[in-house]
Amino acid sequence: MFSVIRDLTRYNIEFTIGMILVSLVVVFAGMSFFSPVDPTLIYMAIPDQPPSGQYWFGTNSRGQDLFWQLSAAFRNSLIFGITVAVLSRIISITVGLLSGYVGGWVDRALMFINDIFVAVPIFPILVLFYFVLRNDMDSFTLALIMACFGWPFDARLIRSVALGLKQREFTRHATFAGMSTPKILLEEHLPYVMPIIFATFMNNMLWSIGLEVTLAVLGFTNLNNPTIGTVLYWAISHSAIVVGVWWWIVIPVILIVMTFLGLFLLAVSMNEYIDPRSRLRRMGA
Amino acid sequence: MTQDRNDILTVDGLKAYYQMDYFGVHREVRAVDDITMTVRRNEVYGIAGESSSGKTSFIKVLAAAIRPPMRIVAGTAKYDFKGKSFDVADATEAQIEAVRWKHLSYIMQGSMSVLNPVRRIGKTFEDFAKRPLGLSGTAYKERVQNHLERLKLPADVLSAYPHELSGGMRQRVTIGLATVCHPEFVIADEPTTALDVVVQKEVLGLIREIQQDMGSSVVFVTHDMSVHANMADRVGIIYAGRLVEEGPTRDMFFAPKHPYTAHLVASLPRIGDTTQRPALEGRPPSLAEPPAGCRFHPRCPLAIDKCKTDVPPLETVAPDHRTACWRWRDVEPLVAPQRVSEVMA
Amino acid sequence: MTPLLEVRNVSKRFVMGGVFGRKVVDAVQDASLTLSAEKPEIFTIIGESGSGKTTLARMILGLELPTSGEISFAGKTVSHRVGRQERLDFMAKVQPVFQNPFEAFNPLKRIDRYLESTARQFLKLKQQDDLDGAMDGALQKVGLSLAEVKGRYPHEMSGGQLQRAAIARALIPNPPLLVADEPVSMVDASLRMSIVNLLRELRDSLGVSVIYITHDLATAYYISNRLIIMQRGRIVEMGDARTVLDNPEHPYSRLLKASVLSTEDAGAGKLATDPGMVALASDAMGRPGRLVDRADGRMVRIYEGV
Numbered sequence: 001m002f003s004v005i006r007d008l009t010r011y012n013i014e015f016t017i018g019m020i021l022v023s024l025v026v027v028f029a030g031m032s033f034f035s036p037v038d039p040t041l042i043y044m045a046i047p048d049q050p051p052s053g054q055y056w057f058g059t060n061s062r063g064q065d066l067f068w069q070l071s072a073a074f075r076n077s078l079i080f081g082i083t084v085a086v087l088s089r090i091i092s093i094t095v096g097l098l099s100g101y102v103g104g105w106v107d108r109a110l111m112f113i114n115d116i117f118v119a120v121p122i123f124p125i126l127v128l129f130y131f132v133l134r135n136d137m138d139s140f141t142l143a144l145i146m147a148c149f150g151w152p153f154d155a156r157l158i159r160s161v162a163l164g165l166k167q168r169e170f171t172r173h174a175t176f177a178g179m180s181t182p183k184i185l186l187e188e189h190l191p192y193v194m195p196i197i198f199a200t201f202m203n204n205m206l207w208s209i210g211l212e213v214t215l216a217v218l219g220f221t222n223l224n225n226p227t228i229g230t231v232l233y234w235a236i237s238h239s240a241i242v243v244g245v246w247w248w249i250v251i252p253v254i255l256i257v258m259t260f261l262g263l264f265l266l267a268v269s270m271n272e273y274i275d276p277r278s279r280l281r282r283m284g285a
Numbered sequence: 286m287t288q289d290r291n292d293i294l295t296v297d298g299l300k301a302y303y304q305m306d307y308f309g310v311h312r313e314v315r316a317v318d319d320i321t322m323t324v325r326r327n328e329v330y331g332i333a334g335e336s337s338s339g340k341t342s343f344i345k346v347l348a349a350a351i352r353p354p355m356r357i358v359a360g361t362a363k364y365d366f367k368g369k370s371f372d373v374a375d376a377t378e379a380q381i382e383a384v385r386w387k388h389l390s391y392i393m394q395g396s397m398s399v400l401n402p403v404r405r406i407g408k409t410f411e412d413f414a415k416r417p418l419g420l421s422g423t424a425y426k427e428r429v430q431n432h433l434e435r436l437k438l439p440a441d442v443l444s445a446y447p448h449e450l451s452g453g454m455r456q457r458v459t460i461g462l463a464t465v466c467h468p469e470f471v472i473a474d475e476p477t478t479a480l481d482v483v484v485q486k487e488v489l490g491l492i493r494e495i496q497q498d499m500g501s502s503v504v505f506v507t508h509d510m511s512v513h514a515n516m517a518d519r520v521g522i523i524y525a526g527r528l529v530e531e532g533p534t535r536d537m538f539f540a541p542k543h544p545y546t547a548h549l550v551a552s553l554p555r556i557g558d559t560t561q562r563p564a565l566e567g568r569p570p571s572l573a574e575p576p577a578g579c580r581f582h583p584r585c586p587l588a589i590d591k592c593k594t595d596v597p598p599l600e601t602v603a604p605d606h607r608t609a610c611w612r613w614r615d616v617e618p619l620v621a622p623q624r625v626s627e628v629m630a
Numbered sequence: 631m632t633p634l635l636e637v638r639n640v641s642k643r644f645v646m647g648g649v650f651g652r653k654v655v656d657a658v659q660d661a662s663l664t665l666s667a668e669k670p671e672i673f674t675i676i677g678e679s680g681s682g683k684t685t686l687a688r689m690i691l692g693l694e695l696p697t698s699g700e701i702s703f704a705g706k707t708v709s710h711r712v713g714r715q716e717r718l719d720f721m722a723k724v725q726p727v728f729q730n731p732f733e734a735f736n737p738l739k740r741i742d743r744y745l746e747s748t749a750r751q752f753l754k755l756k757q758q759d760d761l762d763g764a765m766d767g768a769l770q771k772v773g774l775s776l777a778e779v780k781g782r783y784p785h786e787m788s789g790g791q792l793q794r795a796a797i798a799r800a801l802i803p804n805p806p807l808l809v810a811d812e813p814v815s816m817v818d819a820s821l822r823m824s825i826v827n828l829l830r831e832l833r834d835s836l837g838v839s840v841i842y843i844t845h846d847l848a849t850a851y852y853i854s855n856r857l858i859i860m861q862r863g864r865i866v867e868m869g870d871a872r873t874v875l876d877n878p879e880h881p882y883s884r885l886l887k888a889s890v891l892s893t894e895d896a897g898a899g900k901l902a903t904d905p906g907m908v909a910l911a912s913d914a915m916g917r918p919g920r921l922v923d924r925a926d927g928r929m930v931r932i933y934e935g936v
Binding site (some may be wrong): 322335336398431441481482484487489490493508509510511512513514516518533534535537538539545548549550552553554555556557558559561562563564565567568584 | 662678679727787788789790791820822823826827845846847848849850851872873874875885886887889890891892893895896897898899900901902903908911922
């Protein structure tokens with residue numbers, strides 16, 4: 001396992017950079033657990049202070065220490081992204097494997113539902129949920145709703161892999177060895193699907209965090225909960241750039257770019273690693 | 286090794302290994318481990334060996350088709366195309382391009398790996414053969430038509446897609462592609478393995494005919510000994526990356542001088558004969574960790590202590606017949622099939 | 631004679647294509663054969679690609695349903711459209727051996743999984759010791775042992791060993807019938823005969839009947855009791871293996887035998903096939919004809935006007 005990581009860092013520059021970026025962000029987010037201040041409180045510090053020895057990232061117009069604000073924000077956003085990705089993986093694996101293996105009317109029904117979810121425009125629906133739930137919409141509820149929209153594309157992908165696997169000899173062999181359908185799906189077929197899960201996991205995280213940021217910047221989430229999006233919302237509503245409080249926008253944006261770039265590079269390099277042909281090409285050429 | 290004018294290919298001490306040291310995997314697979322042999326002009330040389338014997342890697346080297354992580358680590362493989370010498374070990378891309386298809390071509394196993402499924406046969410012919418032939422327009426068309434006739438293929442096969450043809454026809458097209466430029470050297474890699482018995486015989490007959498017509502040399506690779514019996518002039522047996530026996534076909538079948546060859550011949554079932562066929566113990570060795578000494582010794586019924594430590598050299602023991610076995614004198618000619626161990630004990 | 635397996639006038643038709651341009655393929659037409667329960671035998675189905683032999687095997691295993699006719703095993707009709715328990719009961723008695731040993735096992739999983747699952751489902755064993763005992767017993771029958779196989783992945787074993795392990799797995803429920811589809815065509819030459827000899831032993835010492843599907847006449851001659859030769863979905867000749875192969879009567883059987891490469895004339899390069907023989911065989915293709923009995927016990931398909 002470690003030799004794999006060592007070789008990846010040695011030969012794959014994308015993995016190295018991705019690893020560094022993501023580690024930095026994760027460590028930064030992790031520091032929020034040791035935060036001396038409560039990030040939801042406002043006017044705890046002198047507002048509009050530029051970055052200095054006392055306030056590393058400065059303070060914002062709402063009197064919050066930006067360092068701890070952002071730390072909490074990134075923590076919440078990362079956890080949010082992971083939650084959505086995990087929940088939607090579960091749905092897409094179940095639907096994809098079942099659909100591909102069982103076929104027949106089950107397949108048709110599931111794919112019909114799948115296509116509906118693809119066609120439905122997600123953004124207006126999320127806004128609608130916000131208006132209905134208002135302040136009851138916490139992070140977890142939003143994650144649940146997003147997970148319900150994040151599975152269709154990947155379910156189709158997994159289904160196509162399952163269709164191929166159904167034809168392979170070892171599937172028939174497993175049937176004659178007495179294995180039941182659930183056992184075959186979970187133990188024989190799932191390992192083949194893991195590379196797709198990996199790759200789409202990262203994509204899903206990026207998508208959900210991005211969507212959350214969009215919602216927050218427009219004001220459609222619980223604005224007191226610090227997330228990347230809400231930080232930006234407050235910065236914009238306080239006209240940060242115009243007023244001269246540049247660190248309130250610039251520093252979060254740098255961190256966001258680091259996160260997204262890091263996750264993307266990791267996804268790309270993991271993908272390449274998992275496919276043995278591209279791995280060999282990289283070390284042979 | 287001095288090059289005989291009559292030899293079209295001279296292989297000398299060839300070693301080609303896969304060397305991998307990345308992503309947590311350390312392996313040196315000695316696919317071709319010191320092979321020395323020649324192929325003469327106008328002959329069919331059969332190479333027999335099983336999967337994981339290294340024969341596929343060997344012919345990949347001969348076809349100048351190896352890529353890293355597989356490398357030639359020692360030795361040479363020199364062709365002599367009408368005075369022009371071409372050494373696979375240090376050929377440039379340009380030299381390989383100039384030689385490929387015009388002097389040296391390759392018939393692969395599985396016609397679908399050569400024939401592009403979304404291109405008509407005629408287009409594929411153009412892709413492969415137009416440039417090496419150096420013809421165009423009517424001259425090119427005529428040449429291709431004549432060639433197809435010889436292969437007993439109808440002229441309208443050029444406008445068909447590969448999936449519209451039967452397996453036998455596709456294989457004939459593949460042979461046609463490989464031979465339309467009249468190359469002096471053709472490598473055939475299990476060209477009939479996936480074919481039915483009746484079609485196989487036709488295709489083999491065709492290859493033989495074309496070879497005799499063109500006066501080219503063919504290196505024919507297959508694990509099926511009965512194909513070698515009817516196709517090859519000489520046969521070489523590869524085991525675990527090494528050449529263990531080589532000689533004229535008839536001698537190899539009726540007077541083999543290596544226990545592995547003797548077993549391969551004796552174990553062939555025949556119509557008209559129901560006596561028990563011998564089976565060989567053990568399994569083909571791994572090319573990454575081959576046994577010490579003679580690589581066949583763990584499975585050999587004639588093995589003695591010497592075989593475990595000393596590698597037997599390939600020596601000439603009869604006219605044109607070489608073998609690498611310490612006990613070659615004890616290998617009995619098997620005219621009647623019996624248990625290998627009973628005969629040799 | 632109690633029949634073990636009865637195939638009665640079975641045909642299988644595949645319809646391909648949509649509403650426009652349907653294509654009909656008659657993979658198997660009017661095939662009949664019977665295996666007896668008292669006398670275990672090796673029954674060979676010989677045919678080339680497109681002969682329908684694989685389709686027939688799949689129908690016997692219950693993976694496809696015949697378009698017409700009936701297949702019954704131990705008196706019960708064979709079908710996959712039954713409840714799980716009934717299907718398990720059937721699989722306990724009829725087990726397959728597949729062509730490609732490397733494909734038959736999931737490359738990402740250990741081999742003993744399949745053996746353990748078979749022992750658990752069909753022998754209803756629960757304790758690990760009982761399971762190990764059953765697996766080892768079956769492996770010993772094929773010349774392997776549990777110690778050799780436990781924890782191994784498919785790529786760590788040779789084709790011959792894998793195929794033997796697959797046969798061992800098929801033997802765990804003690805089935806009276808094995809259906810082996812080209813079991814040695816993908817196995818190395820030096821290991822092939824050990825598998826073929828094993829099939830012989832299974833019949834002689836363990837009383838297991840085997841339906842052996844192949845295109846190789848030589849191994850068919852070597853181990854079969856009876857055989858059928860199929861051409862384009864129809865049985866063209868049927869009977870005792872030695873009788874039929876020593877003197878084939880049907881033009882297609884004759885062509886097959888003449889096309890087998892022998893080693894007797896090693897080095898002589900005799901590759902010409904008599905074109906007359908080829909013409910006669912392709913004449914016969916596609917024509918229904920009818921099967922008649924001959925004095926020496928075989929059945930041959932003859933055609934009017936020939």
